[in-house]
Amino acid sequence: xxxxxxxxxxxxxxxxxxxxxxxxxxxxxxxxxxxxxxxxxxxxxxxxxxxxxxxxxxxxxxxxxxxxxxxxxxxxxxxxxxxxxxxxxxxxxxxxxxxxxxxxxxxxxxxxxxxxxxxxxxxxxxxxxxxxxxxxxxxxxxxxxxxxxxxxxxxxxxxxxxxxxxxxxxxxxxxxxxxxxxxxxxxxxxxxxxxxxxxxxxxxxxxxx
Amino acid sequence: xxxxxxxxxxxxxxxxxxxxxxxxxxxxxxxxxxxxxxxxxxxxxxxxxxxxxxxxxxxxxxxxxxxxxxxxxxxxxxxxxxxxxxxxxxxxxxxxxxxxxxxxxxxxxxxxxxxxxxxxxxxxxxxxxxxxxxxxxxxxxxxxxxxxxxxxxxxxxxxxxxxxxxxxxxxxxxxxxxxxxxxxxxxxxxxxxxxxxxxxxxxxxxxxx
Numbered sequence: 001x002x003x004x005x006x007x008x009x010x011x012x013x014x015x016x017x018x019x020x021x022x023x024x025x026x027x028x029x030x031x032x033x034x035x036x037x038x039x040x041x042x043x044x045x046x047x048x049x050x051x052x053x054x055x056x057x058x059x060x061x062x063x064x065x066x067x068x069x070x071x072x073x074x075x076x077x078x079x080x081x082x083x084x085x086x087x088x089x090x091x092x093x094x095x096x097x098x099x100x101x102x103x104x105x106x107x108x109x110x111x112x113x114x115x116x117x118x119x120x121x122x123x124x125x126x127x128x129x130x131x132x133x134x135x136x137x138x139x140x141x142x143x144x145x146x147x148x149x150x151x152x153x154x155x156x157x158x159x160x161x162x163x164x165x166x167x168x169x170x171x172x173x174x175x176x177x178x179x180x181x182x183x184x185x186x187x188x189x190x191x192x193x194x195x196x197x198x199x200x201x202x203x204x205x206x207x208x209x
Numbered sequence: 210x211x212x213x214x215x216x217x218x219x220x221x222x223x224x225x226x227x228x229x230x231x232x233x234x235x236x237x238x239x240x241x242x243x244x245x246x247x248x249x250x251x252x253x254x255x256x257x258x259x260x261x262x263x264x265x266x267x268x269x270x271x272x273x274x275x276x277x278x279x280x281x282x283x284x285x286x287x288x289x290x291x292x293x294x295x296x297x298x299x300x301x302x303x304x305x306x307x308x309x310x311x312x313x314x315x316x317x318x319x320x321x322x323x324x325x326x327x328x329x330x331x332x333x334x335x336x337x338x339x340x341x342x343x344x345x346x347x348x349x350x351x352x353x354x355x356x357x358x359x360x361x362x363x364x365x366x367x368x369x370x371x372x373x374x375x376x377x378x379x380x381x382x383x384x385x386x387x388x389x390x391x392x393x394x395x396x397x398x399x400x401x402x403x404x405x406x407x408x409x410x411x412x413x414x415x416x417x418x
């Protein structure tokens with residue numbers, strides 16, 4: 001066991017607590033790739049990380065706790081939005097980033113495990129909500145830039161346009177369980193962009209006539 | 210235990226095997242609403258259904274087996290597509306049908322459980338794929354009718370348009386974990402329709418220039 005009297009936040013980044021966390025996060029991702037969320041066990045993760053079971057149970061509590069912490073970790077590593085100079089390029093960069101993540105064995109398994117955990121665990125659901133809120137907010141910046149450049153109508157909702165590009169890819173991944181290809185990414189961008197140029201992402205004031 | 214020498218398919222519909230299945234399917238949905246997929250146990254379902262544990266283990270094997278059979282049952286109850294006379298009405302009917310299902314406590318919990326199960330169980334993934342293949346194929350018929358009426362361009366892909374209307378709703382439900390409202394359904398239809406009228410759902414021959 002590591003020091004029970006210290007919380008993770010008070011220990012220096014390179015210290016034992018940080019090393020234990022890194023090993024456990026790594027072991028959690030390995031286990032998710034191999035067994036998925038339903039097959040993951042705390043004991044398995046402890047053994048793989050070379051960390052005592054007690055430590056894992058005490059610090060993460062449950063497998064939902066493990067994948068939630070992993071999601072929080074991924075949120076801090078999330079990349080800033082693209083800035084290719086035009087909205088088609090930026091939306092394509094968003095679609096490719098989603099495509100790469102979901103088709104990456106390790107990252108894809110992590111997202112699917114998190115989506116599974118969130119269906120029945122409120123802590124996991126909150127971590128997922130926060131992750132995408134942050135990611136969508138970041139990429140919405142590309143739409144604001146496009147509006148400033150005059151590429152899209154004033155009032156175009158950036159978050160909604162980013163959601164529209166990403167949604168069909170996740171839908172195929174976790175709902176219809178179909179392959180998600182480069183063509184799907186290109187189609188999603190093309191369709192969302194046609195609608196956006198026509199003003200379909202301008203949010204109307206609900207009180208307006 | 211019911212008769213081990215008879216398979217479900219050889220027993221008359223109103224017989225004991227059918228009654229056991231109905232009770233077990235009902236208990237499975239109850240358990241999903243209360244505990245989600247990760248909290249569901251075979252023993253719980255057996256007790257709730259008033260059926261021996263041995264029967265449940267033997268016929269369904271695992272909780273993934275239970276939700277898979279439930280999904281197959283729901284597939285047979287799936288409704289034919291709307292025919293309101295215009296494509297906007299039909300796409301809205303599709304969006305409302307999705308909205309109702311995911312916001313219905315019982316049905317919504319079932320879909321979320323199924324999506325969770327499919328992330329780590331191939332049998333569940335296949336049941337989900339078959340369910341949506343059938344549902345999307347059915348509703349694609351509304352698009353074919355619209356093309357015949359001249360409302361949408363020749364070659365518009367019905368399955369793709371139906372996916373585009375449904376995807377943003379499921380994305381909010383299971384990925385970003387945001388509320389899914391009537392406004393979301395209306396926006397999804399409006400955006401997909403603008404793109405469809407502009408020809409963004411016409412599938413090009415990959416060999417064409």
